[in-house]
Amino acid sequence: xxxxxxxxxxxxxxxxxxxxxxxxxxxxxxxxxxxxxxxxxxxxxxxxxxxxxxxxxxxxxxxxxxxxxxxxxxxxxxxxxxxxxxxxxxxxxxxxxxxxxxxxxxxxxxxxxxxxxxxxxxxxxxxxxxxxxxxxxxxxxxxxxxxxxxxxxxxxxxxxxxxxxxxxxxxxxxxxxxxxxxxxxxxxxxxxxxxxxxxxxxxxxxxxxxxxxxxxxxxxxxxxxxxxxxxxxxxxxxxxxxxxxxxxxxxxxxxxxxxxxxxxxxxxxxxxxxxxxxxxxxxxxxxxxxxxxxxxxxxxxxxxxxxxxxxxxx
Amino acid sequence: xxxxxxxxxxxxxxxxxxxxxxxxxxxxxxxxxxxxxxxxxxxxxxxxxxxxxxxxxxxxxxxxxxxxxxxxxxxxxxxxxxxxxxxxxxxxxxxxxxxxxxxxxxxxxxxxxxxxxxxxxxxxxxxxxxxxxxxxxxxxxxxxxxxxxxxxxxxxxxxxxxxxxxxxxxxxxxxxxxxxxxxxxxxxxxxxxxxxxxxxxxxxxxxxxxxxxxxxxxxxxxxxxxxxxxxxxxxxxxxxxxxxxxxxxxxxxxxxxxxxxxxxxxxxxxxxxxxxxxxxxxxxxxxxxxxxxxxxxxxxxxxxxxxxxxxxxx
Numbered sequence: 001x002x003x004x005x006x007x008x009x010x011x012x013x014x015x016x017x018x019x020x021x022x023x024x025x026x027x028x029x030x031x032x033x034x035x036x037x038x039x040x041x042x043x044x045x046x047x048x049x050x051x052x053x054x055x056x057x058x059x060x061x062x063x064x065x066x067x068x069x070x071x072x073x074x075x076x077x078x079x080x081x082x083x084x085x086x087x088x089x090x091x092x093x094x095x096x097x098x099x100x101x102x103x104x105x106x107x108x109x110x111x112x113x114x115x116x117x118x119x120x121x122x123x124x125x126x127x128x129x130x131x132x133x134x135x136x137x138x139x140x141x142x143x144x145x146x147x148x149x150x151x152x153x154x155x156x157x158x159x160x161x162x163x164x165x166x167x168x169x170x171x172x173x174x175x176x177x178x179x180x181x182x183x184x185x186x187x188x189x190x191x192x193x194x195x196x197x198x199x200x201x202x203x204x205x206x207x208x209x210x211x212x213x214x215x216x217x218x219x220x221x222x223x224x225x226x227x228x229x230x231x232x233x234x235x236x237x238x239x240x241x242x243x244x245x246x247x248x249x250x251x252x253x254x255x256x257x258x259x260x261x262x263x264x265x266x267x268x269x270x271x272x273x274x275x276x277x278x279x280x281x282x283x284x285x286x287x288x289x290x291x292x293x294x295x296x297x298x299x300x301x302x303x304x305x306x307x308x309x310x311x312x313x314x
Numbered sequence: 315x316x317x318x319x320x321x322x323x324x325x326x327x328x329x330x331x332x333x334x335x336x337x338x339x340x341x342x343x344x345x346x347x348x349x350x351x352x353x354x355x356x357x358x359x360x361x362x363x364x365x366x367x368x369x370x371x372x373x374x375x376x377x378x379x380x381x382x383x384x385x386x387x388x389x390x391x392x393x394x395x396x397x398x399x400x401x402x403x404x405x406x407x408x409x410x411x412x413x414x415x416x417x418x419x420x421x422x423x424x425x426x427x428x429x430x431x432x433x434x435x436x437x438x439x440x441x442x443x444x445x446x447x448x449x450x451x452x453x454x455x456x457x458x459x460x461x462x463x464x465x466x467x468x469x470x471x472x473x474x475x476x477x478x479x480x481x482x483x484x485x486x487x488x489x490x491x492x493x494x495x496x497x498x499x500x501x502x503x504x505x506x507x508x509x510x511x512x513x514x515x516x517x518x519x520x521x522x523x524x525x526x527x528x529x530x531x532x533x534x535x536x537x538x539x540x541x542x543x544x545x546x547x548x549x550x551x552x553x554x555x556x557x558x559x560x561x562x563x564x565x566x567x568x569x570x571x572x573x574x575x576x577x578x579x580x581x582x583x584x585x586x587x588x589x590x591x592x593x594x595x596x597x598x599x600x601x602x603x604x605x606x607x608x609x610x611x612x613x614x615x616x617x618x619x620x621x622x623x624x625x626x627x628x
Contacts (some may be wrong), residue, residue: 069532070491081602088477091421091473091474091477092421095417099466103409107405107406110405127472127476137453139451140469140472141472141514141546142452142469142472142473143472143473143476143477144473144476144477145473145477146472147473148469148470148472148473148474149470150390151465151466151469151470151472152413152465152466152469152470155454155456155462155463155469156462156463156466158441158454158455158457158461158462158465159457159459159461159462159588160459160462161458162441162442162457162588163402163405163457163458163459163587163588178342195522224521254580255585273477274473274476274477313355
């Protein structure tokens with residue numbers, strides 16, 4: 001099989017490239033290296049079945065040429081903006097990196113006849129709801145530019161799928177963490193404490209509570225279905241349990257050997273405008289397809305804290 | 315009040331410009347005249363409170379200058395592609411005219427501080443559902459590029475509204491017909507019969523059944539709420555009864571004095587790929603706000619057939 005992975009030098013993308021190569025498949029990695037990093041695919045480069053193109057996925061002409069030349073069977077479209085702070089100030093960034101990449105990929109698939117697409121959507125798409133756990137049939141009310149760009153991408157996938165007989169598998173990721181991650185609260189805390197180990201300032205009151213899933217578990221969910229999907233199939237993928245920010249703050253401080261330092265919380269629920277402060281995730285649908293998470297959200301956080309402190313903490 | 319109407323020289327937009335002027339308000343009409351027509355706004359031009367700009371709404375810089383110079387209080391964003399046949403062959407057309415216009419308008423509002431938006435969405439956004447009548451909380455599964463571009467527009471409205479305190483009123487129009495309309499089955503039949511009055515070829519089996527609402531009734535629904543909305547409010551707006559294509563074919567033939575000619579139906583449900591063959595519309599939510607349709611769908615069709623045959627039929 002010939003796979004094309006956009007955002008393939010990024011956090012989740014590079015893990016995916018590795019796993020596909022391990023299965024013996026051919027992998028073309030496309031990344032503009034804006035958020036992705038060549039060191040993430042160092043291990044892949046030696047493999048004769050791996051090719052890397054430094055291309056922005058919005059460059060539709062190049063994407064078409066790559067799909068044609070490399071005889072792409074299926075696209076894993078993971079390219080997106082990952083810096084939510086930046087896009088809050090500049091929605092154009094999100095529009096370009098998260099939405100226009102999808103539009104370009106869909107047009108390129110339409111023009112070259114590629115019929116299988118995996119798309120990485122997000123729990124953020126549900127936005128402000130009357131209540132969670134979120135299920136796939138819930139209304140979509142994104143409140144960040146990131147969530148909107150993902151919802152707009154899903155919107156385009158529907159008609160491109162229907163009009164061109166493209167099958168699309170959409171996973172709405174909850175918070176995915178692990179080795180190589182480029183952003184998020186665990187990294188933030190580690191870098192804050194490296195900078196000033198006397199105390200930790202936390203955005204919000206620390207009761208923000210979300211389900212954290214380890215990246216390897218997400219990859220198992222992706223590879224489990226493989227190419228076995230038809231029309232547009234949408235699944236929530238995430239942990240069933242949740243972890244709050246206070247737990248994370250204490251875990252990072254402990255792992256860095258800084259027990260006892262003061263943690264300063266703010267007197268407000270929301271760490272930043274657009275944050276979904278608390279949510280749970282209904283993953284019954286993907287469970288029925290045969291995938292179940294293994295680690296609890298707390299276990300996932302503890303493992304990732306250990307790994308990231310080892311990598312960055314000293 | 316200073317209103318800006320995009321697509322203001324089009325079918326619904328030009329009716330809206332007229333009604334707003336009649337209320338004594340100032341109206342700036344923006345239209346690229348690709349689908350709109352200057353003859354539609356002939357009556358407005360003489361009014362000192364009316365200004366027309368031949369500008370494409372994707373030209374964000376011009377839109378910002380207009381909003382600033384004209385001290386816009388509220389935008390009615392109606393600009394969109396209306397030629398679904400063309401966009402089926404060329405999704406880029408839909409992307410540009412229907413989605414990127416919205417993206418541009420939202421950015422321009424964000425940058426100039428305009429806080430009130432009306433957006434014309436569509437019943438097509440519901441796409442293929444397990445059943446109708448469609449209600450606002452239903453899942454969105456558009457299957458045409460047009461429906462996807464409208465859903466993507468709604469997606470962007472959510473976050474731009476939340477992040478910039480913009481209030482947005484979204485009406486999902488059912489089939490709107492009446493004087494000045496530029497496309498649709500009634501026009502198609504009239505022009506076919508003008509071209510060859512010996513018979514009428516109909517796409518599909520004629521049992522495609524939809525709710526038709528007269529444009530004046532839609533305008534009453536738009537003006538009823540005016541600026542009285544907060545956050546993002548979404549309403550279905552349409553007729554509660556429905557009309558099938560056989561009824562329309564017979565009405566057009568009768569009005570053109572061609573009774574007795576053969577009508578040739580196809581042996582398939584769908585007139586074209588992407589058509590939603592049958593649907594009913596739940597408008598309880600807008601009913602509760604105080605708007606109710608007056609004419610039945612059949613009455614609306616008969617009135618419009620009369621008007622269009624008078625205009626084009628001879």
